[in-house]
Amino acid sequence: MSETDFCDNAWSEGEDAGFIDPVSMEEDPTELFAGDTGTLDAEVRRVLVRLLQRRFLLADKNSAQWRTLLENQQLIESRLHDMFVRLVIDHERGIAHKQQVRSAELDVPILLKDDPYNRAETLVLVHLRTVFQQERVAGEMSARVDIEELEQTVLTYFDPDGTNMADRQKEIRGAVTRLAREGLMDEETAGRYRITPLVEVVMSTEKLSELSRWLRERNDGTGHVVDDTMGDIAS
Known part of the structure; x- marks a missing residue:
């Protein structure tokens, strides 16, 4: 060839x-x-x-x-x-x-x-993070909250002399909507939410302790925040 x-x-x-x-x-x-x-x-x-x-x-x-x-x-x-x-x-x-x-x-x-969390969002976060931590300490792999229980707990932080309860509840529901949208809580059934591990990322143990201490210092002994001048918390 x-x-x-x-x-x-x-x-x-x-x-x-x-x-x-x-x-x-x-x-x-x-x-x-x-x-x-x-x-x-x-x-x-x-x-x-x-x-x-x-x-x-x-x-x-x-x-x-x-x-x-x-x-x-x-x-x-x-x-x-x-x-x-x-x-x-x-x-x-x-x-x-x-x-x-x-x-x-x-x-x-x-x-x-920075898109800071407002007062209601921060208070809901404190409650979610507290429940999440308690469940982890107890050995539970997941933590859940009911909207009614969450709402009642967060309402105790507001001024007890406030007269417009509907506005307070609207603030809290709005906070839940934002936190659910961001993935910190996942609605499994109507009104019942699973708290996701994101809550640990958004609010560290140190930040939770700081905010809890701040709330106790502003507490007048009745379980309520004295006034509504809570500052925004950066997200």
Whole structure:
């Protein structure tokens, strides 16, 4: 066989083996939209966006995205670091969230704004965190609260001389709605909520002790907060 015949045969075999024609830029599968210069796969981008949109990414609620996050952690961290944002992954609890980088030595533009919890939200959080801690100490793997019991407990922190009970209850229900939306409580049946491990991330043991002490100091001995001037707590 001549050298020319060998080359011709090799090329023919290559064609049979499925050589792929060049793909035009317009049909490039890595380009997700016109003019796209991004380098991340679509699923990785979605996880990155979700982390920026939401306070938390939960493994048990978003198992596919959680796997994508762990498989591409360095890439996602790098993109967040470019925006002065830190990625925090709690493998034990299956929780991922972001933190704003702050530095006294570096001029850092603030991307993430603090969205503080108001008085009612903070009081509900204190109760949820207390119940969660008590159940864990007792060896229980989960903790639950009923909306009526939660509402009655939180109401005891308000000024007993307050006359507009409907407004107080509306505040508490609004607090429950926000905390449920953020994943700190999960409504299993009507009016009955499971407290999620997120409550430990949002309110540490130290913060719980601090707030509980603050409430006791403002207590007039009747089990009520003397006034309504409770400051907002950063989330």
